[in-house]
Amino acid sequence: MSFEPKNPVVKWVDSRLPIIGMLHHALNDYPTPKNLSYWWTFGSLAGVMLVVQIVTGIVLSMHYTAHVDMAFDSVEHIMRDVNYGWLMRYMHANGASMFFVVVYLHIFRGLYYGSYKAPRELLWWLGLVIFLLMMATAFMGYVLPWGQMSFWGATVITNLFGAIPIVGESIVTWLWGGFSVDNPTLNRFFSLHYLLPFVIVGVVILHIWALHTVGSNNPTGIEIKDKQDSIPFHPYYTVKDLFGLGVFLIIFCAFLFYAPNYLGHPDNYIPANPLVTPAHIVPEWYFLPFYAILRAVPDKLGGVMLMFGAIAVLFALPWLDKSRVRSARYRPIYKQLFWIFLLDCIVLTYVGGKPAEEPFILIGRIATVYYFVHILILLPLVGLYEKHKPLPSSISEAVLDEKPSAKEAGNA
Amino acid sequence: MLKLIKSLSAAVLLSVVTLSGAQASGGGVDLKSVNWQHTGLFGTYDRAAAQRGLQVYQEVCAGCHGLNQVAFRTLQDLGFTEDEVKAIAKEYEFEGGPNDDGDMFDRAGKPFDKFPNPFANEKAARASNGGAFPPDLSLIVKARVGFEDYLYSLMTGYADTPEGFELTEGMSYNAYFPGHQIAMPAPISEEGVEYSDGTKATVDQMAKDVTVFLAWAAEPKLEQRKHMGLRVILFLLVMTGLFFAVKKKIWSDLH
Numbered sequence: 208m209s210f211e212p213k214n215p216v217v218k219w220v221d222s223r224l225p226i227i228g229m230l231h232h233a234l235n236d237y238p239t240p241k242n243l244s245y246w247w248t249f250g251s252l253a254g255v256m257l258v259v260q261i262v263t264g265i266v267l268s269m270h271y272t273a274h275v276d277m278a279f280d281s282v283e284h285i286m287r288d289v290n291y292g293w294l295m296r297y298m299h300a301n302g303a304s305m306f307f308v309v310v311y312l313h314i315f316r317g318l319y320y321g322s323y324k325a326p327r328e329l330l331w332w333l334g335l336v337i338f339l340l341m342m343a344t345a346f347m348g349y350v351l352p353w354g355q356m357s358f359w360g361a362t363v364i365t366n367l368f369g370a371i372p373i374v375g376e377s378i379v380t381w382l383w384g385g386f387s388v389d390n391p392t393l394n395r396f397f398s399l400h401y402l403l404p405f406v407i408v409g410v411v412i413l414h415i416w417a418l419h420t421v422g423s424n425n426p427t428g429i430e431i432k433d434k435q436d437s438i439p440f441h442p443y444y445t446v447k448d449l450f451g452l453g454v455f456l457i458i459f460c461a462f463l464f465y466a467p468n469y470l471g472h473p474d475n476y477i478p479a480n481p482l483v484t485p486a487h488i489v490p491e492w493y494f495l496p497f498y499a500i501l502r503a504v505p506d507k508l509g510g511v512m513l514m515f516g517a518i519a520v521l522f523a524l525p526w527l528d529k530s531r532v533r534s535a536r537y538r539p540i541y542k543q544l545f546w547i548f549l550l551d552c553i554v555l556t557y558v559g560g561k562p563a564e565e566p567f568i569l570i571g572r573i574a575t576v577y578y579f580v581h582i583l584i585l586l587p588l589v590g591l592y593e594k595h596k597p598l599p600s601s602i603s604e605a606v607l608d609e610k611p612s613a614k615e616a617g618n619a
Numbered sequence: 620m621l622k623l624i625k626s627l628s629a630a631v632l633l634s635v636v637t638l639s640g641a642q643a644s645g646g647g648v649d650l651k652s653v654n655w656q657h658t659g660l661f662g663t664y665d666r667a668a669a670q671r672g673l674q675v676y677q678e679v680c681a682g683c684h685g686l687n688q689v690a691f692r693t694l695q696d697l698g699f700t701e702d703e704v705k706a707i708a709k710e711y712e713f714e715g716g717p718n719d720d721g722d723m724f725d726r727a728g729k730p731f732d733k734f735p736n737p738f739a740n741e742k743a744a745r746a747s748n749g750g751a752f753p754p755d756l757s758l759i760v761k762a763r764v765g766f767e768d769y770l771y772s773l774m775t776g777y778a779d780t781p782e783g784f785e786l787t788e789g790m791s792y793n794a795y796f797p798g799h800q801i802a803m804p805a806p807i808s809e810e811g812v813e814y815s816d817g818t819k820a821t822v823d824q825m826a827k828d829v830t831v832f833l834a835w836a837a838e839p840k841l842e843q844r845k846h847m848g849l850r851v852i853l854f855l856l857v858m859t860g861l862f863f864a865v866k867k868k869i870w871s872d873l874h
Contacts, residue, residue: 216805219649241710241873260683280688283688287688287690287693287840293843293844294844443869446865446866446869446870450860450862450863450865450866453859453862454859456855456859457856460851460852460855463848464845464847464848464849464851464852465845465848468761473764474762475756475762477762478873486797603874
């Protein structure tokens with residue numbers, strides 16, 4: 208489908224810089240599989256959350272002071288004196304959590320339907336890069352209010368780099384800009400926290416570019432074969448995503464307006480004090496699974512390597528998963544393994560929030576081992592030996608097959 | 620769709636259980652639970668209780684604890700008039716200046732001032748309190764696991780030292796303080812203040828009142844937030860319903 212504008216201004220612009228045509232292709236006539244379920248909404252929701260975080264973040268930074276003596280009070284100033292400052296700050300803090308919720312669902316959807324497999328490897332990689340950038344951004348953002356958890360979280364995480372042999376200590380000093388987490392650390396974290404979201408925007412554009420080159424995966428995992436299989440993105444998926452957005456915003460607002468501190472930690476309302484260590488230093492919930500993996504290893508360097516390894520192995524997923532069938536719908540064994548893996552990640556999250564004592568240490572170790580066993584051993588083996596269910600010949604056929612069964616389910 | 624809602628709600632439930640389990644590391648003591656008027660979806664601060672709580676703060680807590688995030692002018696939220704706020708501010712003295720000669724001088728407090736700290740610095744506070752540092756109370760309700768219930772339990776949790784418990788010299792036994800040894804002696808006693816509204820100043824009453832006041836101090840925008848939340852969520856419900864209808868309509872030509 209070529210873009211032929213009628214409006215003379217659009218025509219004039221587009222013949223010189225085809226940006227309107229590009230947007231038209233990306234958002235309007237992008238041929239999309241007709242069978243995408245609501246699990247495919249989370250990508251656009253993640254995009255919305257990125258915008259929410261950037262807009263609220265820019266407003267917050269107008270009132271925030273990145274200095275160890277003033278940061279905590281400036282956040283309280285935002286909460287008390289700035290018009291709707293409380294709204295901006297709670298939106299930003301809860302928005303970070305919601306961003307991770309949405310992205311985790313997006314990632315697990317990709318795992319379930321095999322969205323990482325050829326030809327979508329680069330798309331998957333770019334997604335993981337976004338995820339890593341998000342983690343760095345969220346971590347540094349959490350330091351900015353300069354509460355107790357900010358300070359001690361920053362201390363624990365930056366100290367991890369000290370585990371690197373020989374140069375570790377120098378790297379930590381370099382990260383801190385001094386010999387402890389102090390004002391230079393806070394300043395650079397603020398600077399980078401402002402910078403990285405725009406890097407994320409850049410990678411998101413690449414992510415969407417790659418997506419539109421290879422096309423969306425879908426619940427059947429088979430490619431679009433003819434016109435019958437696809438529908439234009441607009442209006443079908445714009446309106447479906449808008450409905451999804453509405454549902455999501457209601458959940459977001461429930462936290463934002465009625466439990467804005469539920470996902471936070473009370474200790475972060477205590478100003479940072481380098482002389483008093485909190486009883487339990489816990490990261491935000493979205494880091495807990497990785498924190499559990501870190502603590503599962505008694506050796507510091509080993510723990511750090513395993514933690515970064517947990518994400519690194521995800522980059523190898525397209526080649527570790529040998530199955531030629533994408534969707535778990537047609538992979539009876541992988542389907543079960545997927546749910547066990549999800550459960551394993553939830554167990555890791557739970558253990559990550561618990562103090563380092565028995566039985567949590569043991570549970571954490573078992574869950575950590577299983578995490579890697581699933582990805583490095585079970586996935587390749589299942590791909591080789593699993594007998595998949597018969598695949599439908601096309602997306603339209605799958606959609607037609609589904610209809611009567613959907614009715615039955617409705618009657619039941 | 621139904622399946623998605625089912626799995627989503629299961630996931631939400633599971634994560635709530637996981638998280639509340641993950642964060643409930645209070646120390647294993649069950650706090651006394653009070654039905655605060657300001658919690659709940661439509662909850663508002665009990666103005667009378669908060670005003671009495673201010674009195675308790677001023678007459679009992681303020682000797683050792685600061686409230687340095689709270690400006691006098693914001694007391695109008697609790698139902699004080701502008702003149703009453705001016706009068707409250709006037710009770711405190713602040714350093715003003717420098718004047719045209721370059722000298723600092725003492726001046727009476729104004730509504731824009733914040734509650735002054737009782738001590739010049741942390742060292743001075745520790746020196747006067749047997750080495751312990753009385754924390755600022757501006758955010759205390761939000762800064763402790765258990766929130767209002769914890770603060771109320773703590774203030775009413777002083778008891779005789781149980782047999783076999785070794786109490787360090789100068790400390791008090793408290794059933795709810797982590798470790799049960801607290802440097803702060805029981806802060807409130809029967810009739811410790813004389814309430815101007817005639818309420819009987821029992822320990823329980825005073826603890827409740829000052830907790831309401833400090834809850835307000837920690838989260839002064841709570842009412843505004845819930846009020847806006849209700850309107851926003853009602854709007855979103857309608858909007859989402861419309862989107863659903865439009866989605867149905869647009870997709871109907873496909874099926």
